[in-house]
Amino acid sequence: MKSRFLSLRCISCGTEYSADTHSRCLKCTGILSARYDLKGKSFDLPQLGRSIWQYRDMMPPVRDADIVSMGEGGTPLINAKRFGSSVRTVNLWCKVEGQNPTGSFKDRAASLGISLARSWGKTGAFTASSGNAAAAISAYTARAGLDCLVLVREDSTPSKLGQIAMYGPKILRVRDVFQSQESLAKALETVQSTLPCWLNHFVWAPYNPLLIDGLKTVAYEIASDCSDTELPEYVFVPTAGGDLLYGIYKGFQELKTAAAIDRIPKLVVAQGLNASPTVAAIESGSKTVPPTDRSETVAGALRVNFGAEHSLIAVRDSGGFGVAVSDAEILKTQKEIASLDGVFTEVSSATALAGVAKSIAMGRIQKDEKVLAILTGSGFKDFTPPFKDISLVPLAETIENIPSALRFSFNL
Secondary structure, eight states, rough: OOEEEEEEETTTTEEEETTOOOOOOTTOOOEEEEOOOTTOOOOOOOSSSSSSGGGGGGGGOOGGOOOOOOOOOOOOEEEEEHHHTTTSSHHHHHHHGGSSEEEEEEEEHHHHHHHHHHTTTSSSSEHHHSSHHHHHHHHHHHTTTTTEEEETTOOOOOHHHHHHHHTTTTTEETTTTTSHHHHHHHHHHHHHHHHEEEEEEHHHHHGGGGGGGHHTHHHHHHHHHHHTTTTOOOEEEEEESHHHHHHHHHHHHHHHTTSSSSOOEEEEEEEETBBBBHHHHHHTOOOSSOOSSOOOOOGGGOOOHHHHHHHHHHHHHHHHEEEOOOHHHHHHHHHHHHHHHHBOOOOOHHHHHHHHHHHHHHSSSOTOOOOEEEEEBGGGGSOOOSSSSGGGSSSOOOGGGHHHHHHHOOOO
């Protein structure tokens, strides 16, 4: 299947660049985005199979032999009836991205990025992350037979690094690496100059604009799953840098241009209350996302004090909005979606559902409107066990004591 890729184009001034550009626009500093020839394009929905590469004509050109895939994508869309009822909505759905190979939506970007790395003759890839992106890139480089380096915070916990370490990357703690955009950029530039034959795989459009096209497949799948029903009115997206949000917007935009759908759902940014630079920018009407002084939230994957303007474009063009929720709301929601609908999702993902609940309570969306929350990662990624001491779990001293233990502990 031949790629329809044309070029990278600045979303601000329209200047075009080649596929291997890893920067903002050199003319106006705008963010770059891949464009495709959509003339005569027909999206046959629903698609069959499970892999983002079923949409390879809408991806940058990669040779068959260079594709690195583990069946990422094709994640389920489920109706959260009981949780929805608890927050007074009758049409709530969840896209469960935790069912990707390493447990998060970042596998979509890693599959595309590491495939491009092989296609471009890179010998390794590096990133800065102590979470989902690091796990995904470490796994896909391992599968591709490439070297991998992960820069992490100096205070990263062993529990967060456990999954990442299993894939065998080189892990380097760097003090203050995420202190600001400037410190992050300096760290990545330093590694690139030290390892010139490695790919900078930091998952953010200002560094890697092509990776958006792995993430836009989320929108393709939503449209496929909704081919016999209505598209959602709203899509709530847990947002840090904004790539997933913009990727979903871009996917819907391409589908609409190809006449596969007739409208784009309203996109909603969900962030932690004290780490909400994008929400603040939306509410102030800013054209950029100014950095904030604070980045404190229990949602570790969303603990950022900066963002980028592509997320603002996605929200405003789709008619969406932003919502910030407290730590208490996030943790309450994480437990409730598990106990009511059997979905164990990471804390950061629960931010989207907490945003749904808050938006309904505020009257920003109506209870009968179709709402979809993107649950970006598995609950095993980041959670606090409900008990720290096994003695807190009721014990039957003997098998014969089970009935009495049930009556005493659970009133059964």
